[in-house]
Amino acid sequence: MSFYSVIVDFSGGSFVSQITATDHLDAIDKWIDGGGNANASAQFIHSNVEKLKTQLAQSLTDPDFPPSLLENCRNLWQKSFKIQGKKGVMHIVKTEI
Numbered sequence: 001m002s003f004y005s006v007i008v009d010f011s012g013g014s015f016v017s018q019i020t021a022t023d024h025l026d027a028i029d030k031w032i033d034g035g036g037n038a039n040a041s042a043q044f045i046h047s048n049v050e051k052l053k054t055q056l057a058q059s060l061t062d063p064d065f066p067p068s069l070l071e072n073c074r075n076l077w078q079k080s081f082k083i084q085g086k087k088g089v090m091h092i093v094k095t096e097i
């Protein structure tokens with residue numbers, strides 16, 4: 001297991017969580033489910049209506065559009081998403097501790 005910081009910018013807000021996960025995709029799944037430091041993910045989900053959770057999960061876990069490793073960076077991925085016409089971005093940072 002590794003330690004990940006998940007930073008989500010959406011609709012004028014920034015939401016930061018720290019999660020223990022097996023890889024960056026597992027970190028996304030745990031963030032959606034409110035795992036780890038669930039405060040930020042729960043705040044994001046509740047501030048954008050619980051019913052958006054399914055739409056968010058589909059957008060973030062779409063196998064045809066996986067998170068991309070940022071060029072010239074180690075352990076840093078980015079995933080863009082769109083919910084009800086609003087664009088957002090998630091950054092996933094693997095932190096060695």
